[in-house]
Amino acid sequence: VARTVAVAELIEQARAGKPRAVARLISLVEDARPELREVAAALAPLTGRATVIGLTGSPGVGKSTTTSGLVSAFRAQGKRVGVLAVDPSSPFSGGALLGDRVRMQDHATDSGVFIRSMATRGHLGGLSWATPQALRVLDAAGFDVVLIETVGVGQSEIDVVSLADSTLVLLAPGMGDGIQAAKAGILEVADVFCVNKADRDGADQVVRDLKHMISLGRRGSGPAWRVPVVPTVASRGEGLIDVVDALGEHRAWMSEHGELERRRAHRAVTEIEAIAVTAVRARLGDLHGTDSLAQLGKRVATGELDPYTAADTLIHNLT
Amino acid sequence: VARTVAVAELIEQARAGKPRAVARLISLVEDARPELREVAAALAPLTGRATVIGLTGSPGVGKSTTTSGLVSAFRAQGKRVGVLAVDPSSPFSGGALLGDRVRMQDHATDSGVFIRSMATRGHLGGLSWATPQALRVLDAAGFDVVLIETVGVGQSEIDVVSLADSTLVLLAPGMGDGIQAAKAGILEVADVFCVNKADRDGADQVVRDLKHMISLGRRGSGPAWRVPVVPTVASRGEGLIDVVDALGEHRAWMSEHGELERRRAHRAVTEIEAIAVTAVRARLGDLHGTDSLAQLGKRVATGELDPYTAADTLIHNLT
Numbered sequence: 001v002a003r004t005v006a007v008a009e010l011i012e013q014a015r016a017g018k019p020r021a022v023a024r025l026i027s028l029v030e031d032a033r034p035e036l037r038e039v040a041a042a043l044a045p046l047t048g049r050a051t052v053i054g055l056t057g058s059p060g061v062g063k064s065t066t067t068s069g070l071v072s073a074f075r076a077q078g079k080r081v082g083v084l085a086v087d088p089s090s091p092f093s094g095g096a097l098l099g100d101r102v103r104m105q106d107h108a109t110d111s112g113v114f115i116r117s118m119a120t121r122g123h124l125g126g127l128s129w130a131t132p133q134a135l136r137v138l139d140a141a142g143f144d145v146v147l148i149e150t151v152g153v154g155q156s157e158i159d160v161v162s163l164a165d166s167t168l169v170l171l172a173p174g175m176g177d178g179i180q181a182a183k184a185g186i187l188e189v190a191d192v193f194c195v196n197k198a199d200r201d202g203a204d205q206v207v208r209d210l211k212h213m214i215s216l217g218r219r220g221s222g223p224a225w226r227v228p229v230v231p232t233v234a235s236r237g238e239g240l241i242d243v244v245d246a247l248g249e250h251r252a253w254m255s256e257h258g259e260l261e262r263r264r265a266h267r268a269v270t271e272i273e274a275i276a277v278t279a280v281r282a283r284l285g286d287l288h289g290t291d292s293l294a295q296l297g298k299r300v301a302t303g304e305l306d307p308y309t310a311a312d313t314l315i316h317n318l319t
Numbered sequence: 320v321a322r323t324v325a326v327a328e329l330i331e332q333a334r335a336g337k338p339r340a341v342a343r344l345i346s347l348v349e350d351a352r353p354e355l356r357e358v359a360a361a362l363a364p365l366t367g368r369a370t371v372i373g374l375t376g377s378p379g380v381g382k383s384t385t386t387s388g389l390v391s392a393f394r395a396q397g398k399r400v401g402v403l404a405v406d407p408s409s410p411f412s413g414g415a416l417l418g419d420r421v422r423m424q425d426h427a428t429d430s431g432v433f434i435r436s437m438a439t440r441g442h443l444g445g446l447s448w449a450t451p452q453a454l455r456v457l458d459a460a461g462f463d464v465v466l467i468e469t470v471g472v473g474q475s476e477i478d479v480v481s482l483a484d485s486t487l488v489l490l491a492p493g494m495g496d497g498i499q500a501a502k503a504g505i506l507e508v509a510d511v512f513c514v515n516k517a518d519r520d521g522a523d524q525v526v527r528d529l530k531h532m533i534s535l536g537r538r539g540s541g542p543a544w545r546v547p548v549v550p551t552v553a554s555r556g557e558g559l560i561d562v563v564d565a566l567g568e569h570r571a572w573m574s575e576h577g578e579l580e581r582r583r584a585h586r587a588v589t590e591i592e593a594i595a596v597t598a599v600r601a602r603l604g605d606l607h608g609t610d611s612l613a614q615l616g617k618r619v620a621t622g623e624l625d626p627y628t629a630a631d632t633l634i635h636n637l638t
Contacts, residue, residue, distance in 0.1 A: 036627070037625075040625040040626065040627045041625045041628065044623070044624060045622050048620065048622045261620070264620040265617045268620040268629075271626045272612065272616060272619060273630075275626055276630040277599065277603075281592070284596075285592075293592065294588065296591055297587040297588035300591060301580070303365065303366045304364075305363060306360045307591050307594055308355070309356075309359075309360065310587075310591045311594035311595040314591065314595045315595055
């Protein structure tokens with residue numbers, strides 16, 4: 001009973017804007033502690049209100065500066081803003097955490113802003129596990145906007161995008177060959193393009209190239225969202241209010257066309273599936289005796305058994 | 320009955336050295352056709368004889384040339400050699416297949432050599448699914464040596480290494496800052512180092528750096544394998560016989576210390592687990608009705624249900 005009260009109290013404190021309570025809740029869910037299920041159940045009815053925005057783009061386009069500028073723009077509208085800075089790292093290096101403290105010092109003393117670096121430390125599936133949990137905490141704690149920023153490397157950025165209601169893709173002139181330099185997959189997931197460093201040579205060309213690409217049309221049927229291209233100079237705060245407006249228009253469009261609901265249901269499906277597969281995987285590894293994974297592995301290695309029959313045996317024992 | 324005969328006949332033809340039968344068997348297992356289980360069961364008792372060698376290294380170190388040279392060296396010993404060239408590609412681009420035909424034309428007319436490009440086309444888990452299956456076919460078809468070559472990009476190279484009995488890591492001088500340029504994880508998995516382009520400036524330094532790194536010792540207890548460093552000029556065929564010898568010594572050492580058995584059991588465990596998880600995931604997606612993944616996703620999205628309870632429901636319905 002004492003623990004239940006503690007979780008309820010933590011959630012209450014988090015909703016009252018206490019950053020330590022928010023941080024504590026995130027720790028409880030991302031490390032899969034015993035309290036995880038209790039916390040998850042308590043958070044659920046409080047979720048679904050935050051606007052979730054994914055930010056991605058190649059290194060050097062100015063993601064951190066843009067994130068910081070967007071935080072200021074949302075704060076000017078009186079909104080509470082959470083930031084999850086996702087920093088995927090090699091499974092071997094152990095993770096170079098950018099650090100909550102060195103990032104975005106402008107907002108360090110603002111109690112309406114909560115910033116958390118998510119390292120993909122790899123336990124329990126890494127990013128695909130911890131980030132949605134942290135997102136639920138911020139949502140339940142009453143943050144109006146949650147920005148998920150990725151370092152823009154590899155598959156994980158796509159995973160992050162799948163968590164967002166709207167995805168903002170950043171480009172900048174002078175990064176290789178303009179939009180050619182961006183990875184194909186990333187251009188396809190953009191709901192809003194931001195061409196940062198728009199005061200530099202070549203920015204107009206990047207904007208033109210993007211608009212041309214967009215005019216070639218998207219796949220799929222149904223009413224199409226026309227992806228806007230917004231020039232910004234994030235280091236001087238220029239254009240950020242236009243980005244906020246474009247994101248607002250995208251959200252309104254999504255609500256109108258049932259797309260917001262569809263995306264959120266899809267996000268939930270991915271999350272449920274990941275939790276279920278993780279649980280099943282753990283149970284497979286927990287089986288003991290002659291039909292344990294280790295014993296089956298030895299029999300497959302010697303050719304006594306084929307791996308499909310071994311997998312059938314495992315699944316049969318699971319049920 | 321007719322189909323059973325056909326599979327048995329295909330396996331017989333593959334063992335007799337018919338490349339078309341080998342290719343057909345690989346297609347049957349990698350595409351998860353209905354015959355998959357039958358083929359897997361028929362192959363199992365014939366597997367476990369091939370020596371599996373993983374080759375990896377950064378782009379530009381000469382992996383294709385070295386692979387081709389090693390094929391010649393093994394052929395000179397009268398051994399049948401299979402090559403699986405693994406070409407990981409973006410989940411979006413669809414995969415740039417290097418092509419069996421343009422690779423290693425020296426061996427095109429040699430019936431003792433079978434070459435297959437494995438693109439990670441992503442279905443059923445991509446690489447982690449298709450490559451072990453193809454490996455089993457080549458093993459059962461009586462190839463004495465199977466070389467698995469990767470393009471050396473990302474996580475997939477680590478996955479490939481986990482399939483091999485012995486892993487050969489290639490480096491070359493003039494690739495950035497010597498061994499610093501190689502990714503940390505790759506240096507750690509090497510059983511044999513090959514310093515290719517050893518006639519170039521800086522090769523001695525790479526050899527010295529590697530030997531120094533090795534002298535600092537490996538982690539873990541038990542008798543340690545001292546990783547040899549072999550200089551080669553693959554384009555002129557120099558040093559490749561030394562590489563073959565070093566790999567032979569590593570294999571003898573592994574057999575002596577129970578390491579070969581341990582690695583193969585571990586490989587089988589990984590494979591069984593991947594098959595089981597894929598099967599479970601498919602079953603989760605196949606559930607229908609009010610407790611289907613789609614319906615649960617909608618309830619989680621609205622906050623009616625938390626994702627852990629939803630995952631429990633899914634798993635419960637599975638069993």
